[in-house]
Amino acid sequence: MVRAWILPLSLLALGSLVAALLAVQEAHVAAAALLSAFVLLAGLHSPLAFPRPVGAAEAERRSAVDGRPVVYWRAGCKYCLRLRFRLGRDARRVHWVDIWRDPAGAAVVRMANGGDETVPTVVVAGRAHVNPDPAWVRGQLGSSG
Structure with missing residues (x-):
């Protein structure tokens, strides 16, 4: 932390x-x-600058219930900041996991990125997407309810 x-x-x-x-x-x-x-x-x-993060296990549980994306991020990442601000108010509807606070979240990111901690990594329906377009992420929120 x-x-x-x-x-x-x-x-x-x-x-x-x-x-x-x-x-x-x-x-x-x-x-x-x-x-x-x-x-x-x-x-x-x-x-x-980000909504309050949750742990990876809690984010995955919540995502399984509501279908919303899980965003793995870290402070100081300009791409995470870009995603956060381009989502605007919709950022609060995403489940945020700070990989510097949650070792399990960092492990998920490393597993999805061949050992690298590349963020933002967005997981939707069990599939990881590295640094996706913010409009695409917003679209995933619209389809999740």
């Missing part, structure tokens, strides 16, 4: 350092703008 926060915290630290250097040089507006940009980037790359 700690490694999911390394990138966001690093972005905050770097942004704070550069903003402080700009503030010392009395470039207060630039410092505030830069710090705001780094805070935004840190938030986007944190686990907070």
